[in-house]
Amino acid sequence: MKYIIIGGDAAGMSAAMQIVRANQDHDITVLERGEIYSYGQCGLPYAISGIVDEPEDVIAREVETFRNKYGIDAKINHEVTHVDSANKEVHGRVTSTGESFKFEYDKLLIASGASPVMPDWKGVDLGGxxxxxxxxxxxxxxxxxxxxxxxxxxxxxxxxxxxxxxxxxxxxxxxxxxxxxxxxxxxxxxxxxxxxxxxxxxxxxxxxxxxxxxxxxxxxxxxxxxxxxxxxxxxxxxxSIGINPNTQFVGDEFSIGEKNELIVDEYMKTNVKDVFAAGDCASQYHRIKEQNDYVPLGTHANKQGMVAGQNLLGKSVEFRGIVGTSILKFFDLDIGRTGLSEKEAQELSLDYDTVKITTRPVAGYYSDIEELTVKLVYEKTTKRLLGGQVIGNKGVDKRIDVLATALYHNMTTVQLLDLDLSYAPPFNGVWDPIQQAAKRTL
Structure with a gap:
């Protein structure tokens, strides 16, 4: 079986490693248009301030590791320009030499990622x-x-x-x-x-x-x-005005979403036979919206790549979808969200309500310095949790992850009160902040 993977980062190499681990006799070629494989893009801003010592520190595995240890034909400077799905061929050029290339495949994974939006404003090519x-x-x-x-x-x-x-x-x-x-x-x-x-x-x-x-x-x-x-x-x-999925090389036979992402099913299959897609170039099913969405994050790319790799092997493993969880550090604030915002609930014409509280992330007598603001979005009649936003100085990640888990399991705000969450004064009050907010939905 000849596997071709377009893209040597999170989704592509997660898939490749699934094939390597399952079958010692594999034939995998990865076509990467850059020169670096498997790096954590999300860590790059912290190289600017020196929190990450060197930009290269975010590399998980060097390209030589994939070649020498795992037997993957990991190519660099190979930019794909066309997928010929009728003849099961991938065409492109070697950017370092200008030479053209063609590879045949039995199964193809498109994990080409996304590129920053580059506007055509005058002066955009200036230094700096x-x-x-x-x-x-x-x-x-x-x-x-x-x-x-x-x-x-x-x-x-x-x-x-x-x-x-x-x-x-x-x-x-x-x-x-x-x-x-x-x-x-x-x-x-x-x-x-x-x-x-x-x-x-x-x-x-x-x-x-x-x-x-x-x-x-x-x-x-x-x-x-x-x-x-x-x-x-x-x-x-x-x-920093957005990204575009790298799907410009696929033909009209592929189903493409509103943001130019490849539409995939729960098995990471495109609508074209023997062609899969994963990561920032692909759609993600949103469990709360109950429709395809485009939320390009490293977590999704790695999970989708893992699922795609197993399905390239002929298995039937499902990607169970996302609930829209993300978190950000901004100076002294931690900023997290999951599920639907109030704006999204309006756009989906849901009969919703919200509650918002500001409280302490720990026992009030232990510390009165930190604050935590929690906003929940929920269905009015059923009390089904639709989403949550949490912003504060401490404990945001814990609360967002609890809410994300609750959303995955379709829980109500009433059921949030039943959760047995950890408590000790340095970590929490006897009622967790998300439970304090949930009380107000009763």
């Missing part, structure tokens, strides 16, 4: 304008910071934008975030996002709302950001 997705991207930023860089402008206030704001701030840079909308972190409801805005102000991060970047200006390097309303001096720009 960056995005961050790969280890080379990170190195380029670090090298540029060796210059006299004081003012950093981040375009986009999502997950990566906030992480980069924190890490630039940690090394003493003046940070400005330009956000086209009226709040940071769009996946959160506005009343929760206000807590993030407050923390940004507390950390001297300048936020500009309601302006759209139009261009950049400078002689050779960026010196100015120009929006539809103002001009702002800057020494460095970080673009």
């Amino acid at each position: 304008v960056f995005h961050i997705k790969t280890i080379p991207d990170t190195k380029d930023i670090l090298n540029y910071l060796d210059k006299d860089i004081q003012n950093v402008t981040i375009v986009g206030g999502g997950f990566v934008g906030l992480e980069m704001a924190e890490n630039f701030g940690e090394i003493g840079k003046n940070v400005t975030i330009i956000q086209r909308g009226q709040q940071l972190m769009k996946p959160f409801d506005y009343d929760m996002a206000e807590l993030i805005h407050k923390e940004a102000n507390h950390q001297n991060v300048n936020i500009i709302f309601g302006e759209s970047v139009k261009s950049f200006a400078g002689k050779h390097s960026v010196e100015k950001v120009i929006t539809d309303q103002n001009e702002y001096p800057t020494d460095l720009v970080l673009l």
